[in-house]
Amino acid sequence: MNMKRWLAIAIIPVLAFSLAACGTDxxxxxxxxxxxxxxxxxxxxxxxxxxxxxxxxxxxxxxxxxxxxxxxxxxxxxxxxxxxxxxxxxxxxxxxxxxxxxxxxxxxxxxxxxxxxxxxxxxxxxxxxAGQSLLVKKESGINGVKDLKGKVVMGAKGSTSVQNIKNVEPGIKIKEYENYADAFTALKNGKGDALTTDDSILMGMEQQAPGQVKLVGGHFTQExxxxxxxxxxxxxxxxxxxxxxxxxxxxxxxxxxxxxxxxxxxxxxxxxxxxxxxxx
CATH class of the missing domain: 3.40.190.10 (Periplasmic binding protein-like II)
Structure with a gap:
């Protein structure tokens, strides 16, 4: 590798960091x-x-x-x-x-x-x-985190909730959606077993679909x-x-x-x- 090429490769991360810092300033x-x-x-x-x-x-x-x-x-x-x-x-x-x-x-x-x-x-x-919890279909049989092993749990991209649930129960499958509206629709359509995020957000969803879904599991994080x-x-x-x-x-x-x-x-x-x- 010649010197010019090496310098170009070396300087790219520095420039990227500098630009990011300038953007924040x-x-x-x-x-x-x-x-x-x-x-x-x-x-x-x-x-x-x-x-x-x-x-x-x-x-x-x-x-x-x-x-x-x-x-x-x-x-x-x-x-x-x-x-x-x-x-x-x-x-x-x-x-x-x-x-x-x-x-x-x-x-x-x-x-x-x-x-x-x-x-x-x-x-x-x-x-x-708030505190993280679970939203499930009314007759799902899921009452808390202990019932999630082998289940599909849904969340929103970029949220802390997905990583938290992995730490609490490693034996689950994760599906991530662009936003909570899409994840909520997927839950109602049976594309997963539970939706996880903060209880405050899930309460609003529960109000939107009375009789179809329920909040379970209590708090397993502080948010x-x-x-x-x-x-x-x-x-x-x-x-x-x-x-x-x-x-x-x-x-x-x-x-x-x-x-x-x-x-x-x-x-x-x-x-x-x-x-x-x-x-x-």
Whole structure:
């Protein structure tokens, strides 16, 4: 191999890393609080397929849910008008790339805070504490993780749920779908035995198909949700954390929580946490 070719091969990874770092820096700069205020618009990456959190209602075409209302409140307090919020659809697979490319300012997308993800992006304080569980057909005979050996378990690409279930029960077959709506349809059509993700997401699915599916298995992980922010964007991260503290103090958080989940929020949600497997 000649010297020029060797140098070309050696420099490619360095250039790729540098470009990625520059992209993240630009995303943080373009999503600073001042930049958002000058632009007059907050761009939030949200789910369109997750009932109760971010769901596009086919009846009126509006995206609704707990996370959507939190983003509206953030836009109102930052920009003076909740209508100065632009929603951009993300999935578990696309959300981090869209954030790091600067396509969105913030992610409000049922995203579990994990040590692995913290290497790529920054997180706000915890705004919702979920736990991974299972959704199965009513007469499946599956009551928990112990009944999954040899079964087909479905999940969404890019989610922590698939890896967690492999760690909890190695003797299963995995099917991954682009989003939870596709995975839920596959479960109802009998293409797998169980769907796994956070119980908060599965509760919304259970409400959409009463009498057909049921939630089983309890919690086998701890899944703290945080808003995703570009790496190094301390100004916006601090602003969002202060926003969370303010809405918890003035009762807005409780009001929105009750609106969507029909119960009081849990006491003492930890500010900082990462996901962990509770039992194997």
């Amino acid at each position: 630009d995303a943080a700069k373009n999503s600073s609080v001042d930049a958002i205020k000058k632009r007059g618009k907050l761009v939030a990456g949200v789910k369109y397929d997750t009932n109760l959190f971010g769901f596009k209602d086919p009846a009126d075409g509006q995206v609704k849910g707990f996370e959507i209302d939190l983003m509206k409140e953030l836009a109102k307090r930052m920009l003076g008008d909740e209508k100065k919020l632009e929603l951009k659809e993300v999935t578990s697979k696309t959300r981090i790339p869209l954030l790091n490319n600067g396509d969105v300012d913030i992610l409000a997308a049922t995203m579990t805070i994990s040590e692995e993800r913290k290497k790529e992006i920054d997180f706000s304080h915890v705004y919702f504490m 703290p949700y945080g808003f995703g922010l570009a790496k190094g964007n301390k100004e916006l991260t601090d602003y969002v954390n202060k926003f969370l503290e303010d809405i918890q103090k003035d009762g807005t958080y409780d009001k929105l929580y009750k609106k969507w989940f029909k119960k009081d929020p849990p006491k003492n949600i930890p500010k900082d946490a990462v996901n962990k497997v509770l039992k194997k």
